[in-house]
Amino acid sequence: MDYQDWEMLATLYSTENITQASQQLFVSQPTLTARIKKLEDHYGVQIIIRKRIGITFTPEGEQLALHAKQMLHEQRMIEEKINNMKNQVEGTLRVGVSNFFALNKMPRLLRLFKQEYPNVEFNVVTGWSSEMHRLILNNDVHLSFIKGDYPWRGTRELLYEEEICVAAPWEFKWDDLPALPRIDYHTDENMRSLVDTWWHSHYKQNPNINIQVNQVETCKEMVVNGLGYAILANLVVRPHPELIVKPLHHASGEPLSRKTWMYYHEETMEMNIVNAFVTFIRRLDVKGL
Incomplete structure (x- = not known):
């Protein structure tokens, strides 16, 4: 197997879908199918089993896919080591970024960093903070920007803290x-637990959620269009001074807040x-960007 074979098997293993894998690899489905068949002929085993929806790997195919993932990891490590030995800032920076940070902070951060270090490329993965925590745990990224506190034995640096608030039109x-009508959105378990705990410590009734959406x-x-109120972090509504914004408080009187951290392994x-x-990042006022 060569690098293309490793990449193909690793992508198939993560997607379990030939259509999605071909899109990620920028090859046609017939080309991808032909490469799978060539590998099966080479090893004399069946690698995948087609299902009505998606695929599954045979035991032999799974071993090849796991080997491919390991080889990709080792290839990435040696490339990073060689780049580091050049004593220059170049190569690919792998970053995991929570959804809000990715939308509102990351593009400007990367542009400014690229201005200083034009030979750097970026591999950015976005998603819920819990997913970004998993990526940094598994060393799939060099560092992660994460909202909330997660178990961590590495290094993390506080970027900013923001209050949780009710925003209403x-x-x-x-x-x-x-x-009152409330707009709710899908978020990670930490934020959900924080808001639910506050709500049930103040009200006996469940909230009147009449609209549920995927993104904050x-x-x-x-909310801006007058359809209801929402409970969210105040940075989300900072560009809208026309909204009525009131911070939430613990029973002790302290504001309910959420921290955004930069997680990384010290090594x-x-x-x-x-x-x-x-x-x-340490030089910047990330919250003010």
Whole structure:
């Protein structure tokens, strides 16, 4: 097997779908199918089994896929080591980024970093903070930007803290909140637990959720258009001074807040590209971007 075979098997293994794999690899489905058949003929085993929806790997195919993932990992490590030995800041920086940070902060950060280090490329993965935590745990990325506190034995640096608030298109009283229409959005378990705990410590009734959306930005737009209130981090609604925004508080009187961290493994700081990026982030007012 060569690099293309490793990449193909690893992608098939993660997607379990020939159509999705071919799209990610930028090859046609017939080309991908032909390459699978060539590998099967070479090893004399069946690698995948086609299902009505997607594929599954045979035991032999799974061993080949796991070997391919390991070889890709080793190839990436040696490339990074060689780049580091050049004593230059170049190569590919792999970053995991929570959804809000990816939309509102990351494009500007990468542009500014690229201006200083034009030979750097980026491999950015976005998703829920829990997914970005898993990526950094597994060393699939060099560092992750994560909202909330997750178990971690490596290094993490606080970027900023933001209050959790109620944002509404109209004035409201706290006692009226359970009867008012609420816009809810899909978020990670940490944020969900934080909001639910606050709600049930203040109200006996369940919230009157009449619209459910996937993304916080969609939720915000619903609020801006007068369809209901939402509970979210205040940075989301900062560009909309026309909204009524009231912070949530713990029973102790402290504001309910959520922190955004930069997580990384200390040993990766030996890499020029990671060291340069972490140093760059430390110089910035990330919250104010």
